[in-house]
Amino acid sequence: MRAAVVVFPGSNCDHDTYYVLKDLLGIETDLLWYRETNLERYDLIVLPGGFSYGDYLRAGAIARFAPVVQALPEYIERGRGIVLGICNGFQILTEAGLLPGALTKNISQRFICKTVKLRVENNATPLTHLFRYGEIIELPIAHGEGRYIAPRETLERLKRNRQILLTYYEENPNGSVENIAAITDETGTVFGMMPHPERNSERLFGTGDGLRLFQGVMQGPAGTPLP
Amino acid sequence: MKEFLVRVLVEPKPELLDPQGQAVERAMIELGLKNISGTRVGKLIKFRLKAISAQQARERVSEIAQKFLANPVIEKYSIELEELE
Amino acid sequence: MKEFLVRVLVEPKPELLDPQGQAVERAMIELGLKNISGTRVGKLIKFRLKAISAQQARERVSEIAQKFLANPVIEKYSIELEELE
């Protein structure tokens, strides 16, 4: 398996994610400059957290036009591999229309950094199949624009297709509708999540729940290892 | 070529909740501005643009506003042009 | 009592750096909107206000804009009123 962690100007979780994939899991991983468009080699493409282009205008609004993002639709269409947007990556994917809905300013209007509890709503995806359905996990969040919203039809569709993967449990830190914290697209290959799995991938930082998410991707859906 | 002062006003779609607008409204009321309602907070993007006509200017700004300056899932926009001497 | 639609436009003072404006301008140029310059990004605050006259409305909005909606150290603002039926 081979993974890419995209580096935009302003990314700041690129090295953290790289560390988990490469050093903790031993996956062959490249830091991929945002101007690259050849994605053929990769089974997993991570758009990491951070403030691409300073999050000016709206988080992800400028990065969505980056060459690497422009190359994603073809990659997704061909079912080549998995695309995972974490935090700013999620924002970029919604701005690019590759995931439905939008991420807006937290209801408190403030940035918030803390560890939150999440409930696993769908564990039949490559990202979540190592969790139990309904399991409560812990992951850190750190964002100013994480309030997920979408038109009613979109929400209906997300629910019907079981595209909601994680919801905030007990406390909704940002005002997201339906407590949504992570979703997937209709193909089940594009994922977006506000919490940071790479920040809880070692016991040193808590439960280590984040690592299981990356391990899940590494093992492939239902445990079939990706090449 | 003419030069225009362009203002693009972006605001949350009317059907969406605007927590920032609500907070600003509450604060304004507390500061003594009674009799207000429906406060929305949006963005102003202002720039100068050279184009051959107002129509051309508007078309080009429209395109960029749709594609970039506003997020159609959550925002609407309006464009104002003013010709500069 | 009359009702007005009020728009307060707040933008960074011209002499100050506006990194957001710069980044947005660069992006617009890359997206093909050449011939632009001086991009500034500011805020739009929009609300309805009841007042006995346009003058009274303007005065009251001015006060609140100075005190709260804009930060006079770094921002300037303008007020637009439109009378509603």
Next chain:
Amino acid sequence: MSRLELALQHGLSQREYETICASLQREPNELELGLFSLNWSEHCSYKSSKRFLKLLPTAGKRVLQGPGENAGVLELENDWCVAFKVESHNHPSAVEPFNGAATGVGGIIRDILSMGARPIALLDSLRFGDLTPQPPSRRGKGECLTPPRFGEGPGERSRQLFTGVVAGISHYGNCVGVPTVGGDVSFDDAYTDNCLVNVMCVGLLKRSQLKRAIAHGVGNKILLVGARTGRDGIHGATFASEDLVGETEAKRPNVQVGDPFTAKSLIEATLEVCQFPELIGLQDLGAGGLSTAPAEMAARGNVGIAIDIEEIPLRDPTMTPYEILLSESQERMVLCVKAGSEQKFLQIYRKWGLEATVIGEVIAERVYRIRHESRTIAEVPISLLVGGVPEPDLSPIPSPKEGGESPLPLREGGTGVRWGGAGGEVGGKNGRSWREALKQLLHSPTIGSKRWVYEQYDHTVQTNTVIGPGAHDAALLRVKGERFGIAVTMGGNGRYCQIDPYEGGARAVCEAVHNLLSVGAEPIGITDCLNFANPTDPEVLWSFEQTIRGMADAARALELPFVSGNVSFYNQSETRKIYPTPIVGMVGLLKDIELRVPMGFQGEGDLIYLIGKLSGKVGGSEYLKVFYGDIGGELERTDLELERQLVTVMLALAERRLLHSAHDVSEGGLLVALAEKSFARGLGARLELDDLSEEYLFGEWPSRFVVTVAPEREDALKELLDEAGVPYQRVGIVAGDALELGGDGVSVTELRRAYETALEL
């Protein structure tokens, strides 16, 4: 206007102006005056403070770089080194809290970057005036627009400054991806007109990567990289070197607006070029901009520098050479690189979307030469510009406190009040019991939880934060792939210095030491920021000197070097001076992060011990301020010999894994420390104290820790303490979910509620 008048307008003194004329053997032109005004400002030259700063110890076995560079550097283990420094941004924050604080963060990050280090952590020490109670209808709603400016009055102003500053730090620090892992916040009327915003940055580097801010090698190139130059903050350093009074409003420089996005790219690009052997030196452009940075680099390398002003990329092409040179635009750095290698440097910066230009070169003649289209428009000897400023003729005189009339209401000894048990029948103030007093103290903004602040800071980015803000006395960072950890802390108490500057200085050092020891780390070095009022006031200067002597004596006793620091004078308005406020930042080394000690109670049945000085006075405490509105009282002098012993014994206890938890007793006193220990797991304690005096329960006398130990290790703990000759006392046992004392009790939940709601904005 005569040249002299112009010089005075530039903030130079007549004596300074005469020195310049005598050295140049001519009158300086306006541009040259501009150069002198910045280089010779207090902020850049340390002219009033440097002879006192010499009192601070700077040597130590781990010191790789002491004061004099952009940051100090200490050696850790395995070739790893830590670079750190603190910087103030007080005046800019008082004028525009959001941007002032944000650009302060940017500045200190670039200082660390200048050493070739990757910034890995930020800490912030903040001081504001007292907040007025929040109208209930506004609670919990958060900010609207930044900065919110509700209402009038000093309390409102403090609130605006506070929310604005926190938002600014959050905005900048989060965006550049450097975690803000610690700091402190306190509130006192003394800071109403001048808030304090001190930010510390910590960087990590390998020994071989160390860089300096130096230029040498005639013909080598000077590069300017980062953002374009605009009319920001012209005269910023001179502004920082004057009192903050109303009339300066007109003189106020343009507010500097930070661009953390550009800063982030600048960090990455600069760390890339730091790998190039052709890089000779680098320096960030802080206060003074291009008028100071290249000159300082030339001074260190004993060379001269010539720059071509027309090469500098501008935001506004109409800028004059004077404006260009004096601009304090943010996110810029200057590099000196080997001639012939400039292209590869320029390429890296351009890849990151930054400006990068060759603006000059190293010359043999030791002058700073400014050229405009090949014409020399200013030329000044480097030695005169950098370090040539005559020391002002100031002498400290003791404050009336040492004789004469006291400026403060002093309270002799204790208050004689004893807190009662249930119902407070034993004469507690206003008949309340200790638990009411404790709740009220926990609820005071200075002592209460700072969650509202640090939840706005990204403290987990970079995935190294093992102990983050709010969890302990110090933060702890791991280094990927290594066993050891780096502990960091920052703080200081101005009230102590107001009462006794010498003791306040000593305590600032000792408290930072305690914070590091509490996590199990060995303190290894200090950075400091000295925030004072106007130094031409002899009393202020006296308190400055005393504070430094106190800090120096404590550091010397504990063998800790000062490796960097900052002085911020003129923190006063027409009506108010700040307290003398030394802020100490300290770094500690924890040999093995598995040996870290938590702060909170870990399990029922553990025994609670107080270690260190077992009795003392109530003077200077937060308690006196909250209940008597009094900041006076007597401060006992810290016993530095005891402090030495505490360092040894606390490290030994941690190393032998005898401690289940540790916390120092500081602001709020013993009960507050115990309450804080109960919050981690909601575990209470049965306290066995026989002294219920307010001194004992709420006094802030120095040199104390509260630790817990498993019952079966109690003997080992006592043996070690006996051997070391350190006093100790068993004060209770971890039990239940309430703090119980003298037949009275209060649930941890109730205490926590008081603590957590202290700062609800």
